[in-house]
Amino acid sequence: MSRRPISISIDRLRGKRPATGPARRLPGDERSCPHCQSHFRAEEMERNCYVCAVCDHHFGMTARQRLDHLAGGEPWEEIGGELRAADPLRFVDLEPYTERVRAAEAKGATEAMISAYLEIEGQPCVVSAMEFGFLGGSMGSVVGERFARAAEFAVARNVPLISVTSSGGARMQEGVLALMQMAKTIVALDELADARLPFVMVLAHPTTGGVWASFASLGDVTYAEPGALIAFSGPRVIEQTTHEKLPANFGLAERQFEHGHVDAVVDRRELPARLGRLLGILEQPPRDESQSLASQLAQNGSERAARMAQALPSLSRRLRGRPADATYHPSRGHSGS
Amino acid sequence: MSTPTASSGRGGRFVRRIAGRLAGSEAVPGDTWDAVLLARHQDRPYPLDYIARLMPDFEELHGDRLKGDDPAIVAGIGRYHGAPLAVIGQQKGRDAQDRAYRNFGMPSPEGYRKGMRLMDLCERLEIPLVTLIDTPGAFPGADAEERGQGGAIARSMLMMLRLRVPTVAVIIGEGSSGGALALGVADRVVMLENATYSVISPEGASAILWRDASKAKLAAAAFKPTAANCYRWGVADAVVPEPEGGAHSAHDEAARLLDGYLSRTIRELQALPLAERRRQRRERFRRLGAMREATSA
Numbered sequence: 117m118s119r120r121p122i123s124i125s126i127d128r129l130r131g132k133r134p135a136t137g138p139a140r141r142l143p144g145d146e147r148s149c150p151h152c153q154s155h156f157r158a159e160e161m162e163r164n165c166y167v168c169a170v171c172d173h174h175f176g177m178t179a180r181q182r183l184d185h186l187a188g189g190e191p192w193e194e195i196g197g198e199l200r201a202a203d204p205l206r207f208v209d210l211e212p213y214t215e216r217v218r219a220a221e222a223k224g225a226t227e228a229m230i231s232a233y234l235e236i237e238g239q240p241c242v243v244s245a246m247e248f249g250f251l252g253g254s255m256g257s258v259v260g261e262r263f264a265r266a267a268e269f270a271v272a273r274n275v276p277l278i279s280v281t282s283s284g285g286a287r288m289q290e291g292v293l294a295l296m297q298m299a300k301t302i303v304a305l306d307e308l309a310d311a312r313l314p315f316v317m318v319l320a321h322p323t324t325g326g327v328w329a330s331f332a333s334l335g336d337v338t339y340a341e342p343g344a345l346i347a348f349s350g351p352r353v354i355e356q357t358t359h360e361k362l363p364a365n366f367g368l369a370e371r372q373f374e375h376g377h378v379d380a381v382v383d384r385r386e387l388p389a390r391l392g393r394l395l396g397i398l399e400q401p402p403r404d405e406s407q408s409l410a411s412q413l414a415q416n417g418s419e420r421a422a423r424m425a426q427a428l429p430s431l432s433r434r435l436r437g438r439p440a441d442a443t444y445h446p447s448r449g450h451s452g453s
Numbered sequence: 454m455s456t457p458t459a460s461s462g463r464g465g466r467f468v469r470r471i472a473g474r475l476a477g478s479e480a481v482p483g484d485t486w487d488a489v490l491l492a493r494h495q496d497r498p499y500p501l502d503y504i505a506r507l508m509p510d511f512e513e514l515h516g517d518r519l520k521g522d523d524p525a526i527v528a529g530i531g532r533y534h535g536a537p538l539a540v541i542g543q544q545k546g547r548d549a550q551d552r553a554y555r556n557f558g559m560p561s562p563e564g565y566r567k568g569m570r571l572m573d574l575c576e577r578l579e580i581p582l583v584t585l586i587d588t589p590g591a592f593p594g595a596d597a598e599e600r601g602q603g604g605a606i607a608r609s610m611l612m613m614l615r616l617r618v619p620t621v622a623v624i625i626g627e628g629s630s631g632g633a634l635a636l637g638v639a640d641r642v643v644m645l646e647n648a649t650y651s652v653i654s655p656e657g658a659s660a661i662l663w664r665d666a667s668k669a670k671l672a673a674a675a676f677k678p679t680a681a682n683c684y685r686w687g688v689a690d691a692v693v694p695e696p697e698g699g700a701h702s703a704h705d706e707a708a709r710l711l712d713g714y715l716s717r718t719i720r721e722l723q724a725l726p727l728a729e730r731r732r733q734r735r736e737r738f739r740r741l742g743a744m745r746e747a748t749s750a
């Protein structure tokens with residue numbers, strides 16, 4: 117992949133930084149690098165995996181772009197794509213939560229995470245990729261559920277789970293139910309661990325709050341993209357609470373590597389190859405059939421049926437107490453659908 | 454231990470409001486804010502107050518065996534109804550000096566790691582675990598970040614989820630954010646009548662969502678973090694009553710009421726087969742959430 121500058125803005129050639137006023141409007145999908153002001157056309161951005169060809173700054177990516185990139189342009193199969201946010205608290209801050217959701221959906225994404233079954237460099241796996249553009253990538257009930265279904269799908273297909281995070285943390289507008297999604301992702305990872313399947317984390321900018329304090333911290337192998345902010349409390353909150361002066365590189369991937377919280381900082385352009393190699397290393401040779409998959413899956417199946425039966429009596433009680441505009445999903449076993 | 458006679462006069466008003474909340478009536482903003490204040494009442498019993506009343510023989514453990522000891526989390530083992538019981542709790546201080554010493558009940562990674570040390574002990578020695586949750590959140594500090602605050606919370610949840618012994622989490626005051634949930638992944642999650650449980654403190658939400666630090670009351674009303682609502686959402690399995698006027702007005706009685714619930718619940722959990730207990734624990738957290746399905750997906 118070429119690192120030769122593809123296009124450089126006139127301002128940069130003249131050594132001028134753009135005025136700090138309102139950002140210059142760029143035609144169409146063109147983007148300008150916030151670090152070096154280089155200016156790229158949409159197709160140049162895509163060709164270079166949304167990385168600045170001049171200074172290697174990693175731009176944000178939508179979940180779809182991320183999945184396309186990891187799948188090498190091949191199609192992927194979405195898991196739990198029918199799920200949409202509800203408003204259990206009928207929450208209103210500066211505007212109603214339902215309006216925020218509607219505005220976010222109007223931009224094209226259906227939620228802050230897409231889970232999909234795909235192949236990375238020929239290795240089948242499930243990937244849960246987050247969408248920062250959808251309400252700051254915040255984790256509400258749908259994100260928790262899509263993550264859990266991704267893990268269950270991975271168990272059903274006996275393939276590894278990969279997650280690419282980009283999130284400000286829990287979705288406050290869903291209140292304590294958003295908090296509970298942290299625990300839900302932990303349950304999902306425990307089921308993955310029971311099936312002896314690996315979980316690989318890719319921390320993209322930013323990974324903070326309840327996402328970092330739940331599944332994003334629990335990768336068997338954890339990669340981070342260059343310059344990604346990774347923190348439980350963001351720099352602003354820390355400075356306000358403790359009045360500490362933080363170093364400029366606080367919480368950034370490179371510093372998190374120094375402190376032992378990530379295994380490697382990986383350039384996005386090398387990520388598919390790196391993940392493909394890792395999945396290849398982790399692949400188990402075929403096992404003795406007597407104690408393998410078939411018997412395990414049979415066991416899982418009966419356990420799942422018991423779980424669903426268990427959920428039935430509690431259903432009516434839960435529905436009675438629900439807010440009028442929300443639909444609860446106490447049942448499970450949708451994986452694979 | 455304080456004698457909260459000065460505040461007992463407010464009890465009648467609170468009780469009436471609480472009765473209204475438990476009856477399922479729609480809370481008005483002032484009510485929710487009262488609940489927040491009550492959950493944080495400085496005379497409310499903290500873990501060591503309950504421990505002193507429920508387990509006269511208690512051995513507190515200190516240190517995470519890595520870096521240090523976090524006074525915001527107390528952890529130890531005590532004798533409870535003729536058997537050993539482990540307790541991990543978030544401890545606040547009552548006077549200015551003690552509050553600073555306990556870091557206002559905001560745990561550091563060392564606190565969660567001390568808790569995990571105790572969970573490991575529970576697992577090996579087959580001792581049930583009770584957690585007592587009362588925190589405005591995990592400590593937001595640069596050092597805490599570098600020592601792995603996020604990972605400590607995540608691992609604490611995972612370890613609790615995997616325990617083979619019975620576990621009960623009790624929100625005794627304010628349960629805010631992942632700092633609270635780190636100790637909340639239990640077989641049974643219960644809230645004291647005047648406790649609150651939320652994704653973030655009202656002050657934090659005010660600054661972030663309203664971009665104005667003075668909107669905490671509005672935030673509290675929007676989050677509806679009361680025990681009654683959490684029970685309705687399935688986040689709490691039960692609401693443990695408090696003495697008339699609130700737990701702060703009668704510590705002995707508050708401990709007695711909690712004792713009644715805890716001793717019965719631990720017995721019930723111990724009667725369940727291990728596989729069933731773990732299945733129920735997973736299922737409990739797996740099903741929580743509210744969402745729609747797109748009609749044509």
Ligand SMILES: [Zn+2]
Pocket residue numbers: 149150151152153154168169170171172173
């Ligand atoms: Zn650049």
